[in-house]
Amino acid sequence: MELRSVAVLGGGPGGLYVARLLKLRHPDCAVDLYEQSPPDQTFGFGVGLATKTQRNLEAADPASLAAIVERSFQHEMAMEVRGERVLLPVDNLIAIGRSTLLDVLRQHAEDAGVRLHYGTRVTADELDAELVIASDGVSSATREASADTFGATIDTHDSLYLWCGTDFALPTASFLPVETEHGTFVAHAYPYAPDRSTFLIETDEETWRRAGFDATTARTPYDESDVESLAYLSQAFAAELQGHPLVGNRTRWLQFRTIRCARWHHDNVVLLGDAAHTAHYSIGSGTKLAMEDGIALDAALAEAPDLETALARYEAVRRPAVEHLQETARRSMRWWDTFPDRLDVPVDQLLIAYMTRAGKVSVDRFAALAGDVVRRGLAHYAGCAVSEVPEEDRTDWILSRPLLRDDQTWPARSVTLEQLGSHVDLTVDVHDPWGGDGDVQVKQATAQSGDASRSVLLRSADDLGAVLTMFDLGERLRREAGVVVAATVPAPLVEFAVAALASGRIDLVVPMPASA
Template structure:
């Protein structure tokens, strides 16, 4: 179809990008973008773009991607725990300052012929446009004004985080926990310019309250920075900061909000990016999702005969990928919520657990990026020399390792039900292993355990999501009860079983035919 007029609400990366794509494909269409803030005023620090995202942006618009890459900062990745550091030699991770990214996208939108209106708030009802794209963010006024029509829901999570930065480039991206008198704070930090790094810090509510940050949050106006928190955290992370201060930009403690909508379009209005959906920052950025939404919307409009068909096709084609990422992000978020409980693991094994936490990366796939890290992590799992870890058939090797626990021994991590010995068996039918249902099931199992039956066999529905949830519950049970935890796992999910064993989520597996 040929569009005549488009109005885009929101001048973030998603709005600017989709405006350019539509103008390039429909040169005679009038494309107006409205942003209430003046140009150059932005909040936030760096934006990371993974390899797959770069490929997607390059296929959609090579010119803008080329400048984004040119103005980005390349970095590697590391994890440091209790003085031990594991480095992953990656050369495909890039980050760019949010303000720099907006400058690039703004210029490319103008070059394409998009009309930009800054310092002006626009409501959808006041716009006379064939298509209205609401790219107005997580607090979208467009979505909230018609929440029932979009079937919108918002889930606010318990843990807290704040975005800040610092005035030097870290040597690499780093995941770094710091244990303080109040509890553990965890930094997700990465460089995005020669003189700038993002420093995202998160913690649990109990630690946050013990540190008095509930009070500093209440005392900090919404448009100001919680300087007291930054001063404390700057001291807590002083070794990694190398004497540099933490920098705020409307920085205050927040709780992540997961946005879901049953429908992404209503009439001629379509939601894009955070306005339609959010996914936890530990698995991917909202910028990535919004710009890839823009690609899908532009493709759907170009291929459809009319607007209703285009908007339906956009949602049908794009929703499965978004919902898959949201589910993966939910698992990743809960892993980070419980991260301090894993600090007893050696750093290489912990990094292996991190990479395989959400079921997207297998042991072998991670080994292709960081073979030395995987080799050391598997040697820590198996209690052997790193030189004895194979470079092929790693999953089979993980499954074949012996286990000795107290006065019991198994020749391999794969066992039959009979070899497991006396045990309790329970079907795992919960959505969140760390939520109330998980609490109840754990309490039930711990109560049932005794010296004679200090083993548990978990089972679940034979699909990947249920299997991953079972393995996550196994980790919680194993850590909180000290029980020997086995899991029934279909052979088709054996790579996930191997990752769970190597990460300390379960002790043993009973493999069943696919």
């Protein structure tokens, strides 16, 4: 269809990007963007763009992606736990300052002919435009003004995070847990300029309260930074910061909000980016999602004969990918919640657990990226020398390793029910294995198993989501109850069971035929 007029609410990356795409495709269309803040007022630090996201942006608009890459900072990734640091090779991972990204996208939007209106607060019902795109953020006024129509639900996460930065470039992107007298703080940090790095620090609510951060949060004005928390954490991460301080930008402790909407459009108004959905920062950024929303919306408008068909198509095509990412992000978020419980795991094996935590990457796929890391991690898993770990046929090798636990021995990790022997049978039927329902099942299995020499056999539905949840509950049982955990796994999902074994989520696998 040919558009006559488009109004975009919100001058973040998603709004600027979709405005440019639409103006390029519809040069005779009037495209206006409205942002209530001045162009030089932005919050946040760096934005990371993975290789796949870069490919998507290049396919949609090579010119703007080239400008982004030119002003970005390329880096590798590492994990450091209790003084043990391992470099993780990453292909073409880049980051860019948020303000720099906005400058690039603003210039390219203007070059395309988009009219930008800064310092202007407008609402969707005030605009006389054929299409209104609400890219007005996680607290979207457009969404909230029509709450019943869009049907938003907001889940607030238990843990807390603090988004800050520092004034030097870290040598790599790093995952850094620090243990303090109050508890563990975990940093997700990465460089985004020669003299700047992002430092996102998260912790559980109990640690946050013990450190007194409930009080510092309460006395920090909304438009200022929590300087007491920044000072405390600058000391806690002093070794990693190399003497540099943490700096804030309206930095205060927050709880992540996962937003889902029953509908993304109504009449001529469509939600885009954080206004429509959010996914936890540990696996995907709002910037990536918003810009890829823009690509999907631009394509739907080009292919459909009218606006209603276009908006329906945009939502039908884009929603499954977003919801899949949200579910993956939920699993990743819960893994990071429990990360402090894994600090006893050797870092190479911990990296296998990290990469396979959400069912997106197999052991073999990770080995293609970081073969040395996987070999060392599998040596820890099997209790053998690194030289004994094969470079091929890893699945069979992992399944064939013996298990010795107390006075019990299994000749391989893949067993039949008869080989498993005496056990407690438990069907996993929880959504969140780390939550209250998971607590109930852990107590149930612990009470039935009696002593730590007994085994627990977990069963679940045959779909991948249910199997991954079963593995997570298995990890809780191994750590909290000290029992041997076996899991029934359909044959088509054995590669995920292999990752669970290597990561310490389960001890044994009972392969089962897939249900009809």
